[in-house]
Amino acid sequence: xxxxxxxxxxxxxxxxxxxxxxxxxxxxxxxxxxxxxxxxxxxxxxxxxxxxxxxxxxxxxxxxxxxxx
Amino acid sequence: xxxxxxxxxxxxxxxxxxxxxxxxxxxxxxxxxxxxxxxxxxxxxxxxxxxxxxxxxxxxxxxxxxxxx
Numbered sequence: 264x265x266x267x268x269x270x271x272x273x274x275x276x277x278x279x280x281x282x283x284x285x286x287x288x289x290x291x292x293x294x295x296x297x298x299x300x301x302x303x304x305x306x307x308x309x310x311x312x313x314x315x316x317x318x319x320x321x322x323x324x325x326x327x328x329x330x331x332x
Numbered sequence: 333x334x335x336x337x338x339x340x341x342x343x344x345x346x347x348x349x350x351x352x353x354x355x356x357x358x359x360x361x362x363x364x365x366x367x368x369x370x371x372x373x374x375x376x377x378x379x380x381x382x383x384x385x386x387x388x389x390x391x392x393x394x395x396x397x398x399x400x401x
Contacts, residue, residue, distance in 0.1 A: 267385055273397040286395050292384050307388050315361050315382045316336055323374065326355050328342040 264294055265311040268304050276300075291321035333363055334380040337373050345369075360390035 274283065280298045283305060287296045292313035297306040320330045343352065349367040352374055356365045361382035366375040389399045 265384075267388075269385075269389060269392065270400045271392055271397045272400050279397070282395050283392055283397065286391050287388055290384075290387055290391055293388065305392065307385075309384050309388065311384055313384045315334075315359075315378050315380055315387075316338075316376075318359055318384075318387055319336075319356055319362065319376055319378065320338060322355050322359055323338065323340055323352055326351050328340045328348070328352065331339045331341050 264308050266306065266308045268306045271303055271305050274298065274300055274303060289325075291318055333377050335375065335377045337375045340372055340374050343367065343369055343372060358394075360387055 271283070274280065280300050283298055284296045287293055287305065287307060292310035293307060294310070295308040299306070323330055340352070343349065346369070349369050352367055353365045356362055356374065356376060361379035362376060363379070364377040368375070392399055
């Protein structure tokens with residue numbers, strides 16, 4: 264797992280914290296999301312080995328279809 | 333750019349084609365999406381160099397916030 268801290272502008276309230284947390288958490292390979300509202304920072308723990316193709320397959324599955332080998 | 337063909341089960345109509353095309357096209361790094369409904373295949377042209385971190389930053393931007401350096 265890798266951890267990165269991303270500087271984000273525009274988060275002003277707990278709604279923003281929730282929106283970012285839910286959206287980023289839903290991404291494939293993301294293990295943990297932590298938002299520092301005052302500091303404008305989003306800390307993310309994720310699998311750096313996840314490929315673009317994995318993300319594409321995950322998106323198709325999310326839409327309700329089955330990806331088969 | 334890389335191209336991969338993904339076998340997908342459950343796509344039964346033009347609504348499915350549209351849902352998959354829109355969802356996958358919205359992913360960062362995806363350049364082209366083509367669905368073969370009868371064959372159950374989704375062909376995707378995308379940037380294989382896109383990292384998991386790029387996808388995370390893209391998701392934050394989609395939520396309406398600005399990722400800054």
